[in-house]
């Protein structure tokens with residue numbers, strides 16, 4: 263059976279009032295928030311943006327969603343999970359402070375942001391899933407304990423997975439540091455030494471201090487690499503690439519991690535993708551992150567696979583080309599969706615309803 267994906271077009275992401283108008287219309291017509299009942303504990307997952315990244319979903323839009331959920335008499339934990347790499351989102355206190363700097367204050371969204379602490383056992387859940395790659399997934403407990411999940415995804419490009427939407431927001435986004443490492447661990451980059459000019463850009467951006475320069479060539483210490491692909495995007499000479507098979511494994515593991523969070527939430531999870539300010543790299547990327555496509559709109563569905571496929575299709579349609587392939591020629595982002603479909607998370611076939 264096909265999934266149903268609702269779509270509200272947006273012309274200009276910077277017209278916050280107009281975007282909110284479309285968002286309200288989308289929530290009303292799609293009724294995706296009907297999965298939430300009175301007194302439900304709702305885990306609301308989003309990305310508050312890395313320092314230097316300005317393309318995250320705006321607090322004003324999150325406010326609209328939170329107000330709707332509260333009207334249902336449910337309680338909300340608005341959260342993201344810490345990163346693997348050095349940066350402002352490496353620990354809970356800094357991550358929370360950055361979210362506030364990006365406008366996610368109690369005044370703006372109506373509640374405080376929560377960041378689970380990777381060092382607290384109580385904040386971590388181990389979920390047995392026995393899938394192809396992952397047997398036990400380590401995820402933030404709040405999403406497992408929640409009665410319902412609301413995913414607020416920013417649809418954008420990604421150096422390792424081609425693009426990121428709902429599957430990435432939940433699969434990679436709800437994983438603890440250990441879980442993120444388990445997903446990235448096969449994806450160490452390969453360097454074409456002949457083409458390396460020794461410019462040092464990769465060494466500068468590497469968050470794990472895994473690259474050093476020797477005789478004006480980049481040298482990788484695999485034991486330190488966390489497979490984040492930052493160096494791939496930073497190299498001006500296209501010298502670094504991720505082994506395609508390893509990239510495939512990351513995508514499949516990410517889908518399996520999404521399964522760990524969503525498997526017992528059938529009929530209790532809903533997804534929004536904002537295809538606005540579509541940047542080339544992950545929102546974790548703190549460096550130059552150009553927009554690669556036009557503002558397209560907001561998607562809503564109960565199917566995380568269908569919503570990502572519809573977002574992918576409509577963004578490329580609006581752009582007149584496959585902008586994700588263009589930005590990341592070696593990655594086929596649809597692999598994450600095929601695996602997600604295979605393990606029962608949803609379907610890539612969808613009916614689109616424009617509101």
Ligand code: SF4
Nearest residue numbers: 468487488490491493
């Ligand atoms: S993928 Fe590149 S940037 Fe990321 S940790 Fe490994 S060497 Fe460093």
Ligand code: SF4
Nearest residue numbers: 458459461462464497
């Ligand atoms: S960024 Fe590329 S060219 Fe520059 S040192 Fe690293 S691998 Fe070599």
